[in-house]
Amino acid sequence: MDIFEEHESEVRGYIRSFPTLFDKAIGSELFDKDGKRYVDFFAGAGTLNYGHNPEVAVEAQIQYLKDRRIAHGLDKATVAKQAFLTTFVEKILEPRGYNYKVQFTGPTGTNCTEAAMKLARQVKGRGNIVAFTNAYHGHTMGALSATGNEAYRDESYGARGAVSFMPFDGFLGDMDTIEVFRRYLEDKGSGLEKPAAVMLETVQGEGGINVASSEWLQKLAQLCKDHDMLLIIDDIQVGNGRTGKFFSFEEAGIKPDLVCLSKSIGGGNPMAVLLINPEVDAWSPGEHTGTFRGNSLAFVAAKELIDQYWSDDSLTLEVARKSKLIVAALEELKAEFPQFDCKVKGRGLVLGIQTNQPGLADKVSAKAFEKGLISETCGADSQVNKIFVALTIEDEILNEGLAIFKEAFREVAGEAKA
CATH class of the missing domain: 3.90.1150.10 (Aspartate Aminotransferase, domain 1)
Incomplete structure (x- = not known):
């Protein structure tokens, strides 16, 4: 060592x-x-x-490389990306009634959350984002601003920009924290600038395994509609089946405007995906970019794993x-x-x-x-x-x-x- x-x-x-x-x-x-x-x-x-x-992913990647298929494609159209998108739409989105556009961001989760925050601010024309106590959304500057842990809020991180925090489900004991949030939004003296979006994990993994109930999530989704705020779900750690269903918010029956996926979506390869409600897909070409936003090996592995594990329940x-x-x-x-x-x-x-x-x-x-x-x-x-x-x-x-x-x-x- x-x-x-x-x-x-x-x-x-x-x-x-x-x-x-x-x-x-x-x-x-x-x-x-x-x-x-x-x-x-x-x-x-x-x-x-x-x-x-996982065997199917390993074998598919080995064959892909042996065949000298394209390894680096930026966001060009490739056969590997086409195959992944087809499978993802047919096996994941359509059976759940979801109609999302798919954006391949830089290959880390934090890049995905940064893209979601940037897009939300652009769509709504407002700078503030609401995150929650004990949240963790990544380790780059924008994502850190939405991370609650004191250890990540040192001045050296530059993580103070345009994010307000509200209490997560259970943070105040039995108090209904959605009503607390609503009061802040509706009282002009609260000091809370109207947010462009609300961003959260349905289960706060790094924050201490804090679970938001389905009822709380439903109330939050309604609050976002009532006050013209986008709802961003960070499913980077607890999506991809971690809570049982593919998305952690499925049981609550809500449909977020933006969904962040990374980690397991690539089968061990770097990959991040932002799912976007078509109504808020306001990007101009190349407006959020990255050299490795098209990881061909991740596409290959992800397609095989979705076929193997998400063709049934x-x-x-x-x-x-x-x-x-x-x-x-x-x-x-x-x-x-x-x-x-x-x-x-x-x-x-x-x-x-x-x-x-x-x-x-x-x-x-x-x-x-x-x-x-x-x-x-x-x-x-x-x-x-x-x-x-x-x-x-x-x-x-x-x-x-x-x-x-x-x-x-x-x-x-x-x-x-x-």
Whole structure:
């Protein structure tokens, strides 16, 4: 590991949490250079919903390269893009009754959220965006302005521009935070500039696995209509089946104006997609651009994975079944350690357990790594242990990982209790 310590920037992060030299990966298993095996409960922070190196995607990409097909196309028309768009429309959009235009932004999630914010401001002719407490929308300057965590709001980020924050569902306990938002909009003395758009995650992954109810989302969608604001859903981490259905907002029955997708949409390849209500597709040609906005290998992988996993509802049913297994394991720990006021949080396969003991979650993650499990923490104070498995994880590996996690949690919590 000396080469990284000596030559890589201090900015490196996950290498500190998981200090080993990884080499190979398949499905939900990782192997370091010495062959040590790790169970993956991290899934690339939501990038690997279909696991590492899914077979159909790997084979399709290898063949594509062997055939010397076009690898870099900017936003030119290519056979690979055509095939992806055809599949995405037929398997994802049309069955759900969605009529979105598709924009390929730069290949990161944060570029996608920046594009959504830029377009909303252009369409409405207003500068302000409303985001929510504990939001996370990316790490470039515009996206950071809509991110709530104090750690990301240092002056050096330049992240203060034209974003106002409102309380997320549950942030004020039982208080209806949509009514709080409505009051700010309707009172001319509130100090809230009328927003162009409202942007949110339906489940705040990095913010601590905070779940917005369907009722709250429906009220928010209506509020946006009542006050001429666009609704932007950031489905970068919890879309692509993470909550069960392909989009995390489907159960609420709402239709956002703009939807941000990235991470797992490319099957492990860099790719980001902004879905745009045709009525607000106000871009001029080349107005939001990027050198790598047409990743051919991502198109190839994404098409194969959509064909494999979204031709029926089998994956959605699997997510629900596996979710119950994980929740049961976390509820077991909650019952065992009542003194830590544990809360089991999440939907589908974005789940976690929160404690009131500072530093406990980080220690659990470190202990789990020692035992061969990759898992991370989240929340403003890293107070939640996040269970983020591939949607395709085999039961045997899932149960093995849960056993390791429970063992690590019990050891750390037992020491804290003592």
